Amino acid sequence: MIVTWSAPINNGGASVDSYIVKFRTSDGSTYVQSTAACDGSNLLVVGQRTCTIPQAQFTTSPFNLEWGSSIYANIIAVNIAGSSV
Numbered sequence: 001m002i003v004t005w006s007a008p009i010n011n012g013g014a015s016v017d018s019y020i021v022k023f024r025t026s027d028g029s030t031y032v033q034s035t036a037a038c039d040g041s042n043l044l045v046v047g048q049r050t051c052t053i054p055q056a057q058f059t060t061s062p063f064n065l066e067w068g069s070s071i072y073a074n075i076i077a078v079n080i081a082g083s084s085v
Contacts, residue, residue: 001052001053001054001055001071002050002051002052002053003021003038003050003051003052003053003073004049004050005019005049005050005073005075006049007049007077008077008084011077011079011081012079012080012081012082013081014079014080014081015079016046016077016078016079017046017078017079017080018040018041018046018078019040019041019045019046019049019075019076019077019078020033020040020075020076020078020083021033021034021037021038021040021045021051021073021074021075021076022034022073022074022075022076023037023058023063023071023072023073023074024063024071024072024073024074025062025063025064025065026063026064026065026066026069031072031074032062032063034057034062034063036057037051037053037057038051038053039051040075040078055067055071058071
């Protein structure tokens, strides 16, 4: 599975240093950061704003999704001005 996102429109006047990438778990409301799934501090990830993740990773803890479930991500941009919403 490939996850891609756009750079924030308002970056507070500073370039993005990293992203916090969280994925929704099987409870439907909790989002968990997994640097094993997508390391948002990796310069390649920051520059390309994309991660390639094996879908099978989402069927195990902490996500525990059923095979074929939709996968939801929450991406937070981080720079010297702080974190996006």
